[in-house]
Amino acid sequence: MKKSERRAQILLELKLHPHVRISELAERFGVSTETIRRDFDALSDDGLISRAHGGASAPSHGHYPSLDERANARIEQREGIGRRAAQLVQPGETLMIDSGSTTIQCARALAYLGTPCTVLTNSLPVAMTLGHGAAQVILCPGEYLPAESAVVGADTLEFLGRFSVDRCMIGASALSAEGPSETVQGFAAVKRQMIRRSAKATLLVDSEKFAKRGLVHVGALSKLDTVVVDRAPTGGLHDALSDAHVTVIVA
Known part of the structure; x- marks a missing residue:
């Protein structure tokens, strides 16, 4: 069994049972307990499971505003960021765009501009x-999150891994000197995969999220090429972006 298939089976087990044990899964899959631990570490880093003593459980969900709730907050700032980010896209480019209230604004601006x-x-x-516009759209498969109107999971990551694109446009729940982070379960893994498969990575984030940290770390600032914001970062975040040679564009 391939690593990706084994991890997909682990996630399926957690849909059927509240807790799974390392020893039981190692015996079932015919692999070492260390292999299962590495699987658990990877799935935990992606926010797909919660580690527990001797095993794992489904991730616990704290309150985080839904996509609809976020879409009705700081609209002017996010519209400005979305418009400026859309202007970076050249005709004929290939893109990956992840789920989020600000990336939706970018999509609206792209549709308005009619960028092929x-x-x-x-x-x-x-x-x-x-x-319905000039763009050709390819929708990922995956596990549907109703509150986010988006898909995540092993199938989503595997599908994205088949492509190489010119640029990705991603959002984040928070941005600190350590890099962007995410609160919605499974989103961090999608963002990481999009960054890996893109020649350039652009982060769209409003200043309300500066100097904060979400549940799951997405990656270092050095993984980004450009950050589009509504207000220029200051202090430690400004210095960290400069040290990582990230271009900051203020909408």
Whole structure:
């Protein structure tokens, strides 16, 4: 069994049982307990499981505003960021756009500009926004999150891994000197995969999220090429972005 298949089976087990044990899964899959621990570490880093003594459980969900709630907050700032980010896209480019209230604004701006491009996305609103215009849209498969109108999970990551694109446009729950981070379960893994498969990575984030940390770390600032914001970062975040040679664009 391939690593990706084994990890998908682990996630399936957690849908059927509240807790799974390392020793039981090692015996079932015919692998060492260390192999299962590495699987657990990877799935935990992606926010897909919660580690527990001797095993793992499904992730616990604290309160985090839904996509609809976030879409109605700081609208002016996010619209400005989305418009400026859309201007970076050149005709004919290939893109990955992840789910989020600010990336939806970017999709709306791209649709308004009529920029011909190819877009892969895990977001239904992004796909629907761009699907009737000049863009060719490819929608990822995966596990559907109703509150986010998006898909995540092993199938989403495997699908994204088949493509190489010119640029990705991603959002984040928070941005600190350590890099962007995410609160929605499974989103961090999608963002990491999009960054890996893109020649350039652009982060869209409003200043309310500066100097904060989400549940799951996405990656170092050095993984980003550009950050589009509504207000220039200051202090330690400004210095960290400069040291990482990240271009900051203020909308």
